[in-house]
Amino acid sequence: MAGRPTLRSGPLVPQLEELLTARIRDGEWTLGSRIPSEAELATELGVGRSSVREAVRLLARDGLLDVRHGVGTFVAQPPTSGAGLGKLLRRARLLEVYEVRRALEIEAARLAAERVRPEDLRRLREQLSTRHDSTTASTAVFVAADLDFHAAILEIAGNSILSALFDSIRPLLVDALAELVDHEPGRPDTSCAHDDLVRALEAGDAAAAVAATAANLDPTMSILRKGGNQ
Structure with missing residues (x-):
């Protein structure tokens, strides 16, 4: 051998x-x-x-x-002559998932800023801390903590249909985020955007909440559109 x-x-x-x-x-x-x-x-x-x-x-x-x-x-078949085509196709699928995620979370952030209660903020700060603490844990632990944080914002938004849509695509988000964490080493750290989002909700500032959500998702979407670090 x-x-x-x-x-x-x-x-x-x-x-x-x-x-x-x-x-x-x-x-x-x-x-x-x-x-x-x-x-x-x-x-x-x-x-x-x-x-x-x-x-x-x-x-x-x-x-x-x-x-x-x-x-x-x-x-099943030989590799295509186009080098990296499989990786490009995966990025295209990830981008579609993130486009749906962005649409849901932008509206949820706006509604959450208008409807958040003090008890919601206490719970959200705890989840934010858990999310930050998990950045050095396994991919599965980090992904779960990150999506739990965002699911909480959907809940605060108080729109049952938005929450149901988020729950329905959560398995896709789990796969997409895990793949980004494992296979996109250039993916930006958006921890500060999460902090900004909580501060915007505390202030009841819908525009700032939307901006923080975009700051969380848009850099990764830009990487996917450009084909990553190839």
């Missing part, structure tokens, strides 16, 4: 995704062939199974691999 590939410092899953794609492109894994199991790849590459699983999931979502539960994972 050839020597173990050298992995760079930095996000691991994108490197694994590129490495597995190269094996398909170079013909090491041919169309229709079964690739090694997650455990075998993890041992060969010296990484955790969860990282391999995530890389395989991304390639399956892009159509390169076909995961057949209980059977194995197979090469």
Whole structure:
């Protein structure tokens, strides 16, 4: 067996995704062939199974691999000649999710500034603290804390339809935010925008609340529109 590939410092899953794609492109894994199991790849590459699983999931979502539960994972198609096309397609999907998120949260921020109560602010400050404390925790913990904070603002807005819409897309937001955290190292830190949003709600300033919400979401949307750090 050839020597173990050298992995760079930095996000691991994108490197694994590129490495597995190269094996398909170079013909090491041919169309229709079964690739090694997650455990075998993890041992060969010296990484955790969860990282391999995530890389395989991304390639399956892009159509390169076909995961057949209980059977194995197979090469579904060779990589397109357009380098990075799969990554660009994922960014396009993330942008669509963020466009919907922005529409909901901008209106929720405006309504929340008009309807917030002192007891709402006490709870929101606690959730903000939890959100900030989770920035160094696992992706799953951070994503949950961040979306709990924003869900609270939807609740304060007092519009049941807005809240229901947010709840209905929350699974998409979980996936989108997790992917941004894990695979977009240039994603800006918007903690200050969250602080500004709470201050705007405390002041009952709808315009400032809308501006803080835009400051939270727009930088990431700009990255997605431009294709990230390519």
